[in-house]
Structures are given as C-alpha cells and as structure tokens.
Amino acid sequence: MTAPTAAQLSLDTLQHDAAALRDQVIAWRRHLHQHPEVSFSEHGTAQYIHDVLSALPHLSITRPTATSVVARLAGRDAGRVIAVRADIDALPIEEEADVPWRSKNRGAMHACGHDGHTAIALGLATLLSAHRDQLAGEVRFIFQHAEELSPGGAEQLVNAGVMDGVHEVIGLHLWASMPTGRMGLISGPAMAAPDTFQCTITGRGGHAAIPHDTIDPIAIGAQVVTALQQVVSRMVDPLDPCVVSITQFIAGTAFNVIPNSAYLSGTVRTFNAELRKQIPQRMEQLIRGITEGFGATYEFTYELGYRPVVNDPALTARLTDVAARTFGTEAIEPMRPSMGGEDFSAYQQRAPGVFAFIGAGNVSEGIVFAHHHPRFSIDERSLDIGLRYMVAATHDLLTA
Ligand code: NI
Numbered sequence: 115m116t117a118p119t120a121a122q123l124s125l126d127t128l129q130h131d132a133a134a135l136r137d138q139v140i141a142w143r144r145h146l147h148q149h150p151e152v153s154f155s156e157h158g159t160a161q162y163i164h165d166v167l168s169a170l171p172h173l174s175i176t177r178p179t180a181t182s183v184v185a186r187l188a189g190r191d192a193g194r195v196i197a198v199r200a201d202i203d204a205l206p207i208e209e210e211a212d213v214p215w216r217s218k219n220r221g222a223m224h225a226c227g228h229d230g231h232t233a234i235a236l237g238l239a240t241l242l243s244a245h246r247d248q249l250a251g252e253v254r255f256i257f258q259h260a261e262e263l264s265p266g267g268a269e270q271l272v273n274a275g276v277m278d279g280v281h282e283v284i285g286l287h288l289w290a291s292m293p294t295g296r297m298g299l300i301s302g303p304a305m306a307a308p309d310t311f312q313c314t315i316t317g318r319g320g321h322a323a324i325p326h327d328t329i330d331p332i333a334i335g336a337q338v339v340t341a342l343q344q345v346v347s348r349m350v351d352p353l354d355p356c357v358v359s360i361t362q363f364i365a366g367t368a369f370n371v372i373p374n375s376a377y378l379s380g381t382v383r384t385f386n387a388e389l390r391k392q393i394p395q396r397m398e399q400l401i402r403g404i405t406e407g408f409g410a411t412y413e414f415t416y417e418l419g420y421r422p423v424v425n426d427p428a429l430t431a432r433l434t435d436v437a438a439r440t441f442g443t444e445a446i447e448p449m450r451p452s453m454g455g456e457d458f459s460a461y462q463q464r465a466p467g468v469f470a471f472i473g474a475g476n477v478s479e480g481i482v483f484a485h486h487h488p489r490f491s492i493d494e495r496s497l498d499i500g501l502r503y504m505v506a507a508t509h510d511l512l513t514a
Contacts, residue, residue: 150204153263193251200235227288266457284448292473298449426466
C-alpha cells in the first residue's frame with residue numbers, strides 16, 4: 115500500500131472533524147476564561163496550552179519566552195510554511211458577567227476574546243496533527259503572550275525567530291460588534307499604529323486667591339488640551355485617518371491651591387508612516403508655544419506603539435474566497451479599518467499576513483458589550499466559525 119500524498123488532505127474530512135471538536139473547543143475556552151492572566155504573566159495559561167499540545171502527536175513544542183508557546187507541525191513532505199497566531203493574554207479588569215465560567219482570578223478577565231483565539235488554535239492543532247501524514251509543509255502555531263501591553267509579545271517572538279522560514283501568517287480576532295455568523299477581511303491597512311504620549315506642564319503653585327503670583331498649570335493645560343484638538347482638524351489631511359485623544363488630565367489637591375504641575379497623557383492613532391512621524395512634532399510645537407507664552411515649562415514624551423496592521427491584498431483576496439466558499443458570500447461583512455491597534459503587525463514585517471475578524475456578538479442573547487468592558491462576552495458559536503475558517507485557510511495555503 116502506498117502512503118497517501120499531500121494532495122489527499124481532504125478539506126471535507128477536516129471540516130467534519132472540526133464539527134466533532136466543537137464542544138472541546140468551548141471547554142478549552144471556558145477553562146481559559148476562568149483562569150485569565152494579564153500580559154507577561156501568562157504562566158498558567160502557557161502551561162495549560164503546553165499540556166494540551168503535549169498530548170497531541172507529531173508536534174514539536176518550544177517555549178520561546180517564559181509565557182509563550184510555539185508548536186511546529188511538520189508534514190510528511192516538504193512544502194509551504196504557514197504560521198497561525200493566537201494571542202493568549204487577559205486584561206486587568208474585574209469581570210461583571212454572571213456566567214458559570216466567570217473569572218476566578220480577581221482583577222483579571224478575558225475581556226477581549228483571546229481565550230477564544232487560543233481555544234480555536236488548539237482546535238486547529240488537534241485537527242491538523244491527526245492528519246500529519248497527509249500534510250505537506252509545516253504549520254507553526256504561535257501562542258503569543260502580551261498582545262494587550264506595549265511593547266507586546268509579538269516583537270519578542272519575531273526576534274526569537276518564530277517567523278524564520280514562514281511563507282504566510284494568519285490570525286483572527288473574535289469581534290463582538292459583528293453578529294455571529296459573519297466575518298470580515300480588510301485588504302490593506304486594517305488596524306492603526308497606537309502610539310502614546312505624556313506631558314507634564316510645570317508652572318508655579320500658590321494660593322488660589324492670589325492667582326497673579328502663580329503660573330497656573332491647570333489653565334495652561336486646558337489650553338493645551340484645546341489646541342491639541344486642532345492637530346487632527348487643522349493640520350492633517352482629512353483623507354488621512356488620524357486620532358489624537360487626551361485621556362488623562364491630572365492636577366491639583368485642594369480647592370484653594372493652584373498646583374505646581376499638571377499631567378496629561380493620551381494616544382495617537384495613524385496608518386500613514388509619514389504622518390506618524392509628523393504628529394509628535396506638531397504636538398510639541400503647540401505645547402511649547404502655549405507653555406512658553408505663559409511662562410511655564412513642559413516635558414513631553416512620545417512612545418511609538420505597534421506598527422499598523424496591513425493585510426496583504428493578494429492574500430486577503432485569496433482568503434476572502436476561502437471564507438466565501440466556506441460560509442457563503444452573504445456571510446462576508448464589508449468592513450472598514452479600525453483605529454485600534456494589534457501587534458499582529460510584527461509578524462507582517464516578516465511575511466505576508468492576514469488578520470481576520472470573526473463576528474461574535476448576539477443582540478438577542480445580550481452579547482452586546484464592547485471589547486474591554488467588564489461584561490464583555492462572546493457567542494460561543496463564533497468559536498466553531500473561527501475554527502472552520504482557520505481549517506479552510508490553512509488547508510488552502512498548504513495545498514494550493
Ligand atoms: Ni484583543
């Protein structure tokens with residue numbers, strides 16, 4: 115008897131197996147949901163992933179960092195190398211959702227759906243490892259720590275070599291604002307670069323009743339906040355997406371004291387690399403002008419966050435076809451880019467990649483809360499959809 119060739123890896127068989135794995139994927143997700151760990155502290159999570167993977171055949175498992183896991187599934191024959199990325203971290207949020215699988219770790223919660231991403235990738239590893247002998251090429255499962263916290267886990271894993279030799283990289287995000295049963299793929303720029311800034315304005319404190327003897331950092335800070343609104347509205351091409359949000363303004367301790375300093379911080383979101391470079395200069399120019407004008411001083415720091423997620427157009431078109439064949443064209447949601455950030459972009463520096471969005475909301479079941487909300491949840495039927503998409507995508511990329 116001759117061994118089957120790689121071309122015989124049947125998508126129908128895989129999808130049939132995926133359906134049988136549905137309850138297991140939900141069980142994995144609920145376990146992870148009950149035991150959330152925040153970025154760079156995912157020790158138990160990584161161990162759990164490691165244990166599940168260790169029970170599967172043909173995987174070679176490594177731990178590139180303390181809280182990440184990478185599993186390589188080398189097929190019988192040589193071929194394409196496809197990386198599949200799942201992020202595994204939770205958020206420092208106290209869960210308010212009243213579900214049996216509610217978080218058992220106080221102050222930590224899977225409020226972004228990364229528990230689901232991890233469960234889906236475990237499902238994919240289970241399915242593909244069982245068919246290793248019909249597989250040509252390699253599937254590399256990247257269970258990445260710390261997506262939620264800059265500098266992020268992706269960059270560390272890329273530096274550790276997890277993308278070496280990879281031809282294509284795919285990832286997904288469960289998306290609560292999209293109904294379950296639908297999914298979206300954005301060609302080109304998909305998620306913004308999330309940069310951050312801090313500014314301390316130092317004046318001269320004093321008695322609130324004697325303002326002329328002070329340099330009031332609150333009054334100056336208020337003008338800085340107002341002026342910074344003009345960066346987007348008056349200094350940036352309206353056709354170039356850009357956000358400047360000031361999210362912290364901290365100053366003062368008492369009603370009758372003008373404080374010495376005021377602290378501001380916030381975030382800037384862009385897609386355009388040239389614009390991304392200009393924004394901090396524009397901001398500082400305004401801050402300098404206003405503070406100097408009132409005799410105050412300032413300290414301004416600006417930190418670059420993740421690069422923007424830019425989906426490879428050819429690969430996006432191909433995977434949109436795959437998704438349409440799997441779920442029907444009516445399931446494909448036309449999506450606009452998001453000003454949110456994602457460190458999936460780090461992998462895209464090394465190989466063409468596509469980051470897909472899988473609908474996970476359900477208004478009639480009250481699954482309506484935004485990502486990072488204490489009552490965030492997902493419709494667990496989205497896990498099966500995510501898995502079937504991943505099965506179809508990896509099958510296509512390996513065999514075509
Ligand atoms: Ni997320």
